[in-house]
Amino acid sequence: MHLQGSCHCGAVRFSVEAHQPYPFMRCYCSICRKTAGGGGYAINLGADYASLTVEGEEHLSIYRARLESGEASTGQRHFCRHCGSALWLYDPTWPELVHPHASAIDTPLPLPPEHVHMMLGSRAPWVEVACKPNDRCFDDYPDESLADWHRRHGLTD
Ligand SMILES: [Zn+2]
Numbered sequence: 721m722h723l724q725g726s727c728h729c730g731a732v733r734f735s736v737e738a739h740q741p742y743p744f745m746r747c748y749c750s751i752c753r754k755t756a757g758g759g760g761y762a763i764n765l766g767a768d769y770a771s772l773t774v775e776g777e778e779h780l781s782i783y784r785a786r787l788e789s790g791e792a793s794t795g796q797r798h799f800c801r802h803c804g805s806a807l808w809l810y811d812p813t814w815p816e817l818v819h820p821h822a823s824a825i826d827t828p829l830p831l832p833p834e835h836v837h838m839m840l841g842s843r844a845p846w847v848e849v850a851c852k853p854n855d856r857c858f859d860d861y862p863d864e865s866l867a868d869w870h871r872r873h874g875l876t877d
């Protein structure tokens with residue numbers, strides 16, 4: 721699926737091909753909550769890094785979170801340095817992938833048939849988890865990748 725995205729002020733626009741465009745994965749970790757998750761979680765999609773094109777690259781900044789171990793995360797959180805919109809995560813550990821935030825995408829995304837709630841062990845006490853009957857919940861990482869979830873639901877192209 722071809723996705724177009726932008727930050728709120730419009731300084732950064734991007735497009736990317738996504739093989740995992742269903743916004744089903746909600747991450748409640750403190751990094752996602754603070755940087756991109758006003759509702760308590762953020763949603764990342766799975767896309768092909770080689771297809772990413774960016775307009776206004778000079779307006780980007782990158783945040784590398786400090787982990788509990790004291791080390792900087794390898795994940796590079798790209799955001800607009802003018803308006804602060806969280807745009808995508810790129811991690812050189814998986815160089816072929818890029819994870820755009822669903823919130824930055826302007827193309828209408830498909831509604832997921834069910835959700836995965838991850839990192840619930842880190843969720844804030846005020847966050848209500850809207851866990852529907854077929855949803856799956858994990859205190860830390862889920863046992864299924866973005867790609868495997870799409871495959872299991874027959875939603876791969
Ligand atoms: Zn902006």
Ligand SMILES: [Zn+2]
Pocket residue numbers: 747748749750751752753839
């Ligand atoms: Zn997270």
